[in-house]
Amino acid sequence: xxxxxxxxxxxxxxxxxxxxxxxxxxxxxxxxxxxxxxxxxxxxxxxxxxxxxxxxxxxxxxxxxxxxxxxxxxxxxxxxxxxxxxxxxxxxxxxxxxxxxxxxxxxxxxxxxxxxxxxxxxxxxxxxxxxxxxxxxxxxxxxxxxxxxxxxxxxxxxxxxxx
Numbered sequence: 644x645x646x647x648x649x650x651x652x653x654x655x656x657x658x659x660x661x662x663x664x665x666x667x668x669x670x671x672x673x674x675x676x677x678x679x680x681x682x683x684x685x686x687x688x689x690x691x692x693x694x695x696x697x698x699x700x701x702x703x704x705x706x707x708x709x710x711x712x713x714x715x716x717x718x719x720x721x722x723x724x725x726x727x728x729x730x731x732x733x734x735x736x737x738x739x740x741x742x743x744x745x746x747x748x749x750x751x752x753x754x755x756x757x758x759x760x761x762x763x764x765x766x767x768x769x770x771x772x773x774x775x776x777x778x779x780x781x782x783x784x785x786x787x788x789x790x791x792x793x794x795x796x797x798x799x800x801x802x803x804x805x806x
Contacts, residue, residue, distance in 0.1 A: 649751040649763060649778060655771050656682075657749035661739035662722050669739055671715075671746070672771060679712040679774075679797055680767040681790045684752050686760040686780075688720045688728035688738075696762070696783040697734055703787055704735050712766075712794040717741050719760060755780045762786070766793045 650656065656671060663669035674680055683700065685693045700707075700714050707714055714736040720728070725738035741747055744760075752761040764786040766775040775793040777786055 649753070649761075649776060650765065650773055652773055652775060654773050656765070656767050656773060657746075659741075659746040659749050661717060661741050661746055663737055663739050664722065664726065666722050669737070671739075674713060674715065675767070675771050676769055679710075679769060679794050681707060681712050681714045681764065681794065682717065682767060683714070683762075683764040683786060683790070684717050684747060684750065684760070685762050687718060688724045689731075692762070692781070692783045693718070694732065696786055697728070698732055699784055699787040700736065700790075701732060701734050703791055706791055707794060710791070710794045715739060717746055719744060719747070752778075764790050766790055766797070768797060 658672050660668050660670045685696055687693055697716060704714060716736065716738045719741050721742065722740045725740055729738055747760065752763050754760055759780065761778065762780045763776060763778045765773050768774050774797060775789070777789045779785060
């Protein structure tokens, strides 16, 4: 299932199912349709860089929502770990568990130095096509800045409600 390289712009996201809140399965493709999807893979709950990154997504979450996007974080941590992390830092978006690395492999995300799970953010349009991928283990703030920039450039703003 491992890809030779990280999923690139113009490619469709793989059909993967992960564990969500309450250990319920969440099929990533089922989150498509109404909103642009910001999918960020991160190494570990409660680590310094991952906390900064997740809290940055939290702090900009209303901007993402206003631009018509939903944010989803993915790591190999357990659902229980995600629930504690989300509660501790008041994260308003889903954290999905990829305990066997199936999603990470399907997206082609490599480890840093062969040890640390990679940190990659994907912007996925409503039809499931990657419109941008940003890969950086150390520039955690750039993931959020670039993601919001791309979401806005896609014209993802919500259409006015019908009367």
